[in-house]
Amino acid sequence: MTGPVLRVTWEDGADRSVPLPDYATAGAAGADLRANLPFATRGEGIMLEPLDRVLVPTGLRVEIPEGFEAQIRPRSGLALRHGITLVNTPGTIDSDYRGPLGVILVNLGKEPYVVGHGDRIAQMVVAPVARARFEVAGDLSDTPRGAGGFGSTGRG
Secondary structure: OOOOOOEEEEOOOOOOOOOOOEOOOOOOOOEEEEOOOOHHHOOOOEEEOOOOEEEEEEEEEEEOOOOEEEEEEOOHHHHHHHOEEEOOOOEEEOOOOOOEEEEEEEEOOOOOEEEOOOOEEEEEEEEEOOOOOOOOOOOOOOOOOOOOOOOOOOOO
């Protein structure tokens, strides 16, 4: 199976021995992203206290083809075992962004967590983007749900 090609480049000072994003298994939808910490913090990592958030660098910049986005999502194992997730999930990287690729982690767990250099911290899912047109309408079509909001479809 082939898909879009994402071009990547290293940030200045990035550790080029940290693997590029990659898919852990043949059926994986997301490519693992790794922490690529500044030289001064590589040994001790980044301490993430409960309820703290931090922008973790990946050491990369990415070029996403027009018509696609990259969604940054949490890793389920980190979420289950340690309460580590993303503040803005999924985060979106637009095709015209060329800046540093960072991941905003938050610790929702009860214990401090250390993000180590080279740790898998998130996953990146590449997806097509449909751009909509917006137009003003006099009214909207009816549906069985109607204007029912949060929880209006019931439980279970």
